[in-house]
Amino acid sequence: MRKKHLSTGAMLVGQALALLYLDPATAGLGGMVDKGQLLAQLDGVVGTDALIRTFNPKRRRYDERVAQETVRKKVAMELRRLAGLGFVELAADEKIRLRPALLRFAEPVRGLSDPAEALAKLVASGEIELTEKTRLDPDEMRAEDDE
Amino acid sequence: MSTQDFSAERIAGAVDSVVQQGLSLALSTSDLCFLVALHLRSTTSQLSSFAEHQLEDVFGHVRDLTTAGDEPLAKSATRAIARLREQRMLSRVDGLGVVRAPEYSLTRLATAIIENLLEEEILTRESLSVLTRSLAIALRDVKSNCEEAESDGDWAEMVIAPLRVSTSDLVRGIERRQRGLDQQQEAFQETIRGLLDADWFGSIDRCQELLDTTSLTLRELNELLLRDSQQLLASLQGILERALSASQEDAASIAHQLIDKLDRIVAWGSARQSAWSEYFQYVHRFLRDVVRLDPSRALTQRLREQLAGTAGRSFALAVAGGESIVLLREAVARPDAPPVSRPRKPRDTPPKQGPVFDADAALREQVRERVEAGAQSLAEVTTDLAAELEGGDQFACAGRVAQSVAEVGKPRPARPRPWVKVGDDLLIEDWNLSCEDQTTGVAS
Numbered sequence: 001m002r003k004k005h006l007s008t009g010a011m012l013v014g015q016a017l018a019l020l021y022l023d024p025a026t027a028g029l030g031g032m033v034d035k036g037q038l039l040a041q042l043d044g045v046v047g048t049d050a051l052i053r054t055f056n057p058k059r060r061r062y063d064e065r066v067a068q069e070t071v072r073k074k075v076a077m078e079l080r081r082l083a084g085l086g087f088v089e090l091a092a093d094e095k096i097r098l099r100p101a102l103l104r105f106a107e108p109v110r111g112l113s114d115p116a117e118a119l120a121k122l123v124a125s126g127e128i129e130l131t132e133k134t135r136l137d138p139d140e141m142r143a144e145d146d147e
Numbered sequence: 148m149s150t151q152d153f154s155a156e157r158i159a160g161a162v163d164s165v166v167q168q169g170l171s172l173a174l175s176t177s178d179l180c181f182l183v184a185l186h187l188r189s190t191t192s193q194l195s196s197f198a199e200h201q202l203e204d205v206f207g208h209v210r211d212l213t214t215a216g217d218e219p220l221a222k223s224a225t226r227a228i229a230r231l232r233e234q235r236m237l238s239r240v241d242g243l244g245v246v247r248a249p250e251y252s253l254t255r256l257a258t259a260i261i262e263n264l265l266e267e268e269i270l271t272r273e274s275l276s277v278l279t280r281s282l283a284i285a286l287r288d289v290k291s292n293c294e295e296a297e298s299d300g301d302w303a304e305m306v307i308a309p310l311r312v313s314t315s316d317l318v319r320g321i322e323r324r325q326r327g328l329d330q331q332q333e334a335f336q337e338t339i340r341g342l343l344d345a346d347w348f349g350s351i352d353r354c355q356e357l358l359d360t361t362s363l364t365l366r367e368l369n370e371l372l373l374r375d376s377q378q379l380l381a382s383l384q385g386i387l388e389r390a391l392s393a394s395q396e397d398a399a400s401i402a403h404q405l406i407d408k409l410d411r412i413v414a415w416g417s418a419r420q421s422a423w424s425e426y427f428q429y430v431h432r433f434l435r436d437v438v439r440l441d442p443s444r445a446l447t448q449r450l451r452e453q454l455a456g457t458a459g460r461s462f463a464l465a466v467a468g469g470e471s472i473v474l475l476r477e478a479v480a481r482p483d484a485p486p487v488s489r490p491r492k493p494r495d496t497p498p499k500q501g502p503v504f505d506a507d508a509a510l511r512e513q514v515r516e517r518v519e520a521g522a523q524s525l526a527e528v529t530t531d532l533a534a535e536l537e538g539g540d541q542f543a544c545a546g547r548v549a550q551s552v553a554e555v556g557k558p559r560p561a562r563p564r565p566w567v568k569v570g571d572d573l574l575i576e577d578w579n580l581s582c583e584d585q586t587t588g589v590a591s
Contacts, residue, residue: 003465003466003467003468004465004466004467004468005463005464005465005466006463006464006466007463008461008463011461011462011463011464012454014464015450015453015454016454018450019447019450019451019454021437022437022441022444022446022447022450023447024340024343024344024347025340025344027339027340027343027429027430027433027437028336028337028339028340028341028343029336029340030336030425030426030429030430031429031433045451045454045455046454046455046456047455050456085466100432100436103436103437104464105450105464106446106449106450106453108453108462109446109449109450109452109453110446115449115453116460119460119462122462123462126465127464127465128462128463128464128465129462129463129465130460130461130462131461131462131463
C-alpha cells in the first residue's frame with residue numbers, strides 16, 4: 001500500500017485538536033468540542049496572521065474577511081480528512097468528539113527524551129516525515145481546490 | 148384530526164389565552180428572597196396563611212439580611228406585598244374586604260417557584276424504589292377496580308380519577324427527579340473539570356471516586372427501572388384492555404398516556420446509562436493516559452510550543468495512502484450469437500415475365516381503328532389523338548400519327564397541300580383519306 005504524509009494544514013489542525021484533548025475542560029465534557037473552540041485554539045496558539053498565511057499561501061495581498069473565510073473552510077476540510085482517518089468523530093451540531101489517537105500528533109514531545117532525538121527515532125521508524133514547509137504546498141492547495 | 152393538528156391547536160389556544168390576559172412575570176432577587184422566607188416560615192411554623200404583621204415581620208428579617216434601605220419598613224413591606232400580589236404570588240384568602248385585616252397565602256405558582264429553587268429532588272435508588280412501589284400499588288388497586296366497575300359513574304370514580312390524580316402524580320414525581328439527576332450530572336461534569344483544573348495530578352483519586360459512585364448509582368437506577376417498569380406496564384396494559392372492552396375511552400386514553408410516559412422514563416434510563424458509559428470510559432482513559440503519565444502538564448506546554456512552531460523541526464505524520472475503491476460494473480448477460488449455417492432457401496429469386504407495353508404499337512392500333520372507322524383526313528386523326536397534348540409531346544405524337552397513317556392507309560396528298568390547324572399551336576400539311584379513293588386504293 002502506498003504511503004503518504006499529512007498536509008501542513010492537517011498537521012496544524014491535528015496538533016490543535018491534541019492540545020484540546022489535553023485540556024481538563026474538554027475532559028470534563030467527555031471529549032466533545034466544537035469548531036469554534038478549535039478555531040479559537042488555533043488562533044490563540046498559532047496567531048491570526050500566521051494562520052491566514054498558512055491557509056492562503058498563494059495570496060500576497062488579501063481581503064481579511066475572505067482570508068478568514070478561507071481559513072474556516074480549510075480547517076473544516078482538514079477536520080473531515082482527520083475524521084476519515086479516525087482521529088476524531090464528527091457528531092451532530094458541529095460537535096467534534098476527540099479520540100485518543102490524537103496523541104499521535106504529540107508523539108515527538110510525549111516522552112522525557114529530547115524532542116529532536118525522539119523525532120529522529122520516529123523518522124527512522126517511518127512514522128513521521130520531516131518537512132521544510134511552513135505553509136501549504138501550492139500543488140496541494142490546487143488539488144484540494146479541485147476536490 | 149391528527150395528533151399534530153390537535154397539539155398545534157392546543158398550543159395556539161394556550162398562547163392566545165396568555166396574550167389575551169396579558170400575563171407576565173417579573174420577580175426581583177429581593178422578591179424571591181421574600182417568597183423563600185415566607186415559604187420557610189410557613190413550613191416551620193405550620194402556618195397556612197399570613198396576617199399583615201407577619202408578612203411585615205418576615206419582610207423586615209429578609210431586608211436586614213440583604214440590603215438595609217432608608218425607607219421605613221412598613222412602606223417597603225407594603226410595596227413588596229403589592230408587587231407579589233400583582234405577580235400572583237400572594238393571594239388574599241379571608242375574603243372579608245374592609246371588615247377585617249387581610250390574610251394572605253402563597254399561591255400555587257409561588258410554591259412551585261420556591262420548590263424549584265429550594266428542593267433538589269434527585270432520583271436516587273431509595274426515592275425511585277418508593278415511587279415505583281407506590282405506583283405499582285396504585286395501579287394494582289385501579290386494575291382491581293376495573294374488574295368491579297360497571298356503570299360510567301363507577302369508572303369515573305374508581306378508575307379515571309385515581310389514574311388521573313395519584314398515578315399521574317407519581318409518574319410526574321419520577322420525571323421531576325429525572326430532571327434533577329440530569330442537572331446533577333451536568334454539575335458533576337463541571338466538578339470533574341474544576342478538580343482537574345485546580346489540582347491536575349492530585350485530583351485523580353477524587354475523580355475516580357466520583358466516577359465510581361455515579362456509575363454505581365446510574366447502574367442501579369437503570370436496573371430498577373428496567374425491572375419495575377415491566378410490572379407497571381403490565382398493570383397499565385391490563386387496565387387499557389379492560390377499558391377498551393368496556394368502551395371507556397377516557398380511561399383508555401389516560402392509560403395510553405401513562406404507558407407513553409413510562410416508556411419515556413425507561414428510554415431515559417437507558418440513554419443516560421449509555422451516555423454515562425461513554426463519559427466514564429473517556430474520563431478513565433484520560434486519567435490513565437494523560438494525567439497519570441504527565442503529572443506536571445509538561446506535554447501540554449511542549450505541544451503548545453510545537454504547534455506555535457517555536458520548537459523543533461516541522462514534521463508530518465505518515466499515513467497509509469488508501470487505494471481508491473474499485474467499483475465493478477454491473478454484469479450484463481449478453482445473448483449468444485446464432486451458429487453459422489448455410490441458408491435453407493435460395494436468397495435470389497428468378498425474374499418473372501410480364502406484359503410489355505409498346506406505346507408505338509398502341510398508337511398504331513388507335514390510328515388503324517380511326518382509319519377503318521372512316522376518317523377522312525390526316526388532320527382528323529391527328530386531332531383525335533394529339534389535340535389534347537401540349538408542346539413537344541403534341542408535336543412528337545403528330546409525327547408518329549402521320550407515320551402510322553402512312554403505314555395503315557393510303558393517303559393522297561392534295562395539290563396544293565392544305566395546312567390545317569390541329570389544336571391551338573400546331574399546323575400540319577393535310578392528307579386526304581377519302582373512303583372512295585381508299586377502297587379503290589385498297590382494292591387496287
